[in-house]
Amino acid sequence: MIATLAFLLAVVLCATRGVLEFLIGKDAAYLVQVGGIVGLLMWYVSPSAIAAYFGSEGRRSLALVLGTLFSVLLSIVVTLAQTGQLGLSYLFVFIFTLFVYFYAISNYQKRFIRPRFAYWGVVLIALIEAGVALAQQQSVFPIDLPGATYGFDNLRAPSLTGSYLHYPLFVAIVASLCGVDYLVRKSVLSGLACALLSFAIFSALSRSGMLIILGTFGLAFLQGPVRFLVRNGKLIIAGTFATLAIMVFGGALSSHNDSVVNVGTERMMGATNLQSEGNDGRTEAWDKAVLLAQPVNLIAGSYFGLVTNSAPDSVKQEFGIVESSVLQQVLNVGLMGALFYYGVLFSITRLISRDSRISLCVWAALFQTLFYQSIEVVPFVFILMTLPVFDYVGGPRRS
Numbered sequence: 001m002i003a004t005l006a007f008l009l010a011v012v013l014c015a016t017r018g019v020l021e022f023l024i025g026k027d028a029a030y031l032v033q034v035g036g037i038v039g040l041l042m043w044y045v046s047p048s049a050i051a052a053y054f055g056s057e058g059r060r061s062l063a064l065v066l067g068t069l070f071s072v073l074l075s076i077v078v079t080l081a082q083t084g085q086l087g088l089s090y091l092f093v094f095i096f097t098l099f100v101y102f103y104a105i106s107n108y109q110k111r112f113i114r115p116r117f118a119y120w121g122v123v124l125i126a127l128i129e130a131g132v133a134l135a136q137q138q139s140v141f142p143i144d145l146p147g148a149t150y151g152f153d154n155l156r157a158p159s160l161t162g163s164y165l166h167y168p169l170f171v172a173i174v175a176s177l178c179g180v181d182y183l184v185r186k187s188v189l190s191g192l193a194c195a196l197l198s199f200a201i202f203s204a205l206s207r208s209g210m211l212i213i214l215g216t217f218g219l220a221f222l223q224g225p226v227r228f229l230v231r232n233g234k235l236i237i238a239g240t241f242a243t244l245a246i247m248v249f250g251g252a253l254s255s256h257n258d259s260v261v262n263v264g265t266e267r268m269m270g271a272t273n274l275q276s277e278g279n280d281g282r283t284e285a286w287d288k289a290v291l292l293a294q295p296v297n298l299i300a301g302s303y304f305g306l307v308t309n310s311a312p313d314s315v316k317q318e319f320g321i322v323e324s325s326v327l328q329q330v331l332n333v334g335l336m337g338a339l340f341y342y343g344v345l346f347s348i349t350r351l352i353s354r355d356s357r358i359s360l361c362v363w364a365a366l367f368q369t370l371f372y373q374s375i376e377v378v379p380f381v382f383i384l385m386t387l388p389v390f391d392y393v394g395g396p397r398r399s
Contacts, residue, residue, distance in 0.1 A: 358390060
């Protein structure tokens with residue numbers, strides 16, 4: 001139980017950087033957040049468990065980890081040689097990701113997390129996040145947390161994460177986790193939690209969050225269309241009517257009214273339109289990424305730590321950001337490094353049983369990174385890499 005409580009405290013730190021930033025400033029908040037997560041979980045990272053896993057069923061995963069480390073070192077050398085600059089803060093993404101991965105492997109081998117207790121704890125934390133965001137949208141939350149944006153009144157609330165971009169990613173993955181729990185166990189509480197968290201994502205106008213949730217259910221449908229339709233008739237009917245209601249009421253409202261329903265409907269319906277607001281700038285960033293790419297990027301990255309949101313403002317003005325995690329990784333660690341890195345991320349599905357269907361959340365979350373720059377977001381990386389700890393099924397774990 002102590003290990004489970006430590007994990008939930010780490011989730012709280014993961015999801016509340018905005019509060020820390022409000023109290024002690026941004027740089028100190030990042031330090032406390034990451035340092036606190038590592039400090040809470042490092043005691044449960046077992047070298048013997050990791051060695052046992054990599055020595056038997058995880059040999060391919062070990063090759064991917066070693067390939068990632070080699071690619072990072074190679075890209076650092078190439079970037080220094082070509083630009084004379086380097087963003088060491090980007091190295092943190094890889095170190096932190098591997099640390100959490102080793103933690104998940106340790107739990108896979110030793111099972112020190114109580115999965116159902118951890119699951120409901122994370123759901124509660126996500127519901128609190130969503131509740132704070134909704135209160136911020138209604139201007140009734142008493143604290144002006146950092147990380148809000150402009151252009152949609154106060155609809156894109158930062159909640160407790162300190163960023164209107166980070167909050168929907170965290171909540172969307174938890175919502176998809178609730179969704180698969182409902183599909184497997186038919187838990188009414190999980191279904192309600194999924195609905196509430198999905199509404200919060202819609203009201204936050206987050207296309208990336210919508211894509212994670214819709215992607216999870218879409219993959220569940222593709223796994224077995226007939227079975228999905230037969231077993232989830234009520235869910236499909238409720239979801240269809242809810243979507244139609246949102247679209248009808250959203251279309252009926254004036255286009256000058258920045259209401260949650262109206263603006264959210266416009267963004268949802270324009271998600272596939274590359275010229276719509278938000279997407280137009282994203283496609284321009286993709287074009288810039290193509291222009292930045294060099295032949296060396298097929299082997300090694302030539303912009304390590306330079307093409308990223310974590311870079312200093314002066315560096316971002318020089319090199320820009322590319323609004324796609326995949327393109328970002330290609331520029332930073334090369335095509336080879338990006339393949340190794342994504343291989344590590346996908347390999348966490350080997351720690352998850354088929355019957356729990358939690359792997360659907362992993363695939364949907366990573367598919368979303370093709371279009372959105374979320375791979376370096378601490379709440380996203382943390383909750384994604386620890387999804388295996390919620391696996392409560394004792395059957396075959398390979399997906």
